[in-house]
Amino acid sequence: MQNKMLAEAMRKALTLRWSPVAVRLLRPGEAVPEGVVEPADRIRHCQSITAARRGNCLYIPPRKHACPDGAGIMGLITMSPKLRSGDLYLLFKKLPTIECARKMIASRPEFAPGSYTATVLAPLEKATFEPDVVIMTLLPEQAMWLCCASTYGSGDRQVFHTSGYNSTCADLTVQVMKSQQMNISFGCYGARASSDVEDAEVYVSIPYGQLPTIVASLEKLAAKSIPEARRRLYMPPVIDSTAHTGGAAASQRVEVVIDANRCNGCGICEAFCPEYVLELAETADGEKARVAAGDKCCACYTCVGQCPQQAIQLRPAGRG
Ligand code: SF4
Numbered sequence: 001m002q003n004k005m006l007a008e009a010m011r012k013a014l015t016l017r018w019s020p021v022a023v024r025l026l027r028p029g030e031a032v033p034e035g036v037v038e039p040a041d042r043i044r045h046c047q048s049i050t051a052a053r054r055g056n057c058l059y060i061p062p063r064k065h066a067c068p069d070g071a072g073i074m075g076l077i078t079m080s081p082k083l084r085s086g087d088l089y090l091l092f093k094k095l096p097t098i099e100c101a102r103k104m105i106a107s108r109p110e111f112a113p114g115s116y117t118a119t120v121l122a123p124l125e126k127a128t129f130e131p132d133v134v135i136m137t138l139l140p141e142q143a144m145w146l147c148c149a150s151t152y153g154s155g156d157r158q159v160f161h162t163s164g165y166n167s168t169c170a171d172l173t174v175q176v177m178k179s180q181q182m183n184i185s186f187g188c189y190g191a192r193a194s195s196d197v198e199d200a201e202v203y204v205s206i207p208y209g210q211l212p213t214i215v216a217s218l219e220k221l222a223a224k225s226i227p228e229a230r231r232r233l234y235m236p237p238v239i240d241s242t243a244h245t246g247g248a249a250a251s252q253r254v255e256v257v258i259d260a261n262r263c264n265g266c267g268i269c270e271a272f273c274p275e276y277v278l279e280l281a282e283t284a285d286g287e288k289a290r291v292a293a294g295d296k297c298c299a300c301y302t303c304v305g306q307c308p309q310q311a312i313q314l315r316p317a318g319r320g
């Protein structure tokens with residue numbers, strides 16, 4: 001039930017196209033969860049993520065893992081010496097020297113062989129098991145809001161760990177399980193070449209234990225910040241001709257124009273203006289906004305975007 005609620009909340013707040021994917025690595029001796037199906041054919045970990053985002057609930061033991069690199073990194077099998085050595089990265093021309101390949105391999109997060117017995121995946125809303133991580137394929141703007149949601153409660157900056165190689169296995173599964181920190185990955189050669197993840201999509205993985213807190217923050221951001229940003233609230237009306245307005249010689253000042261007939265004196269503009277340009281003042285018609293320090297205006301358009309009465313506009317000074 002909790003999984004369904006968390007999935008629905010994320011879908012709604014971010015307008016996700018795809019389901020968040022619940023991923024668990026089965027521990028030795030752990031029973032296979034209900035409702036997951038072993039695929040008929042071998043499948044890569046990256047492919048199983050895009051299959052799960054489409055609604056499939058999967059149980060993938062080592063015999064069904066098609067990528068020996070990924071299965072080795074996640075501790076399901078012992079990696080072959082050829083893969084472990086780094087030689088193949090040179091053969092594929094993905095890295096320039098064996099030293100470079102060895103360094104990349106030695107620094108990537110991995111689990112020891114035999115640590116886990118299978119991967120299970122499902123769209124989060126259908127998951128009958130407790131995921132280790134929840135992986136999303138989404139647009140960078142949606143990933144940005146997940147970063148904000150992660151920073152929201154603590155103020156902490158987000159630090160990401162990736163190499164561009166071994167994306168869904170190392171970056172999104174092992175790294176996040178080990179660190180218990182959200183991670184971003186841009187995909188890897190294997191994931192982009194063999195799954196239907198789109199060029200414009202990135203991945204974010206969240207440790208399951210942090211998901212309720214991140215979702216709660218996301219819902220708060222969705223109340224104001226997300227819709228405002230998506231409406232391009234602070235964009236000047238004509239931004240594509242800024243290079244043709246007279247250059248440095250032209251006036252850099254703008255004039256803030258307030259329509260007193262529309263203004264209801266709510267004070268929002270005064271509260272939001274970062275430069276103390278606006279203030280409320282008593283008039284014959286009650287309190288109204290007025291320009292107190294017009295020369296300080298930096299043309300951020302915050303007042304224009306926030307005014308509920310559409311009572312404020314900016315114009316280049318002297319063009320009234
Ligand atoms: S936000 Fe708009 S309506 Fe409210 S005081 Fe400012 S100008 Fe007036």
Ligand code: SF4
Pocket residue numbers: 256272273274275276277278296297298299300301302303304314
């Ligand atoms: S554009 Fe920005 S700086 Fe200028 S008055 Fe509005 S909120 Fe203040």
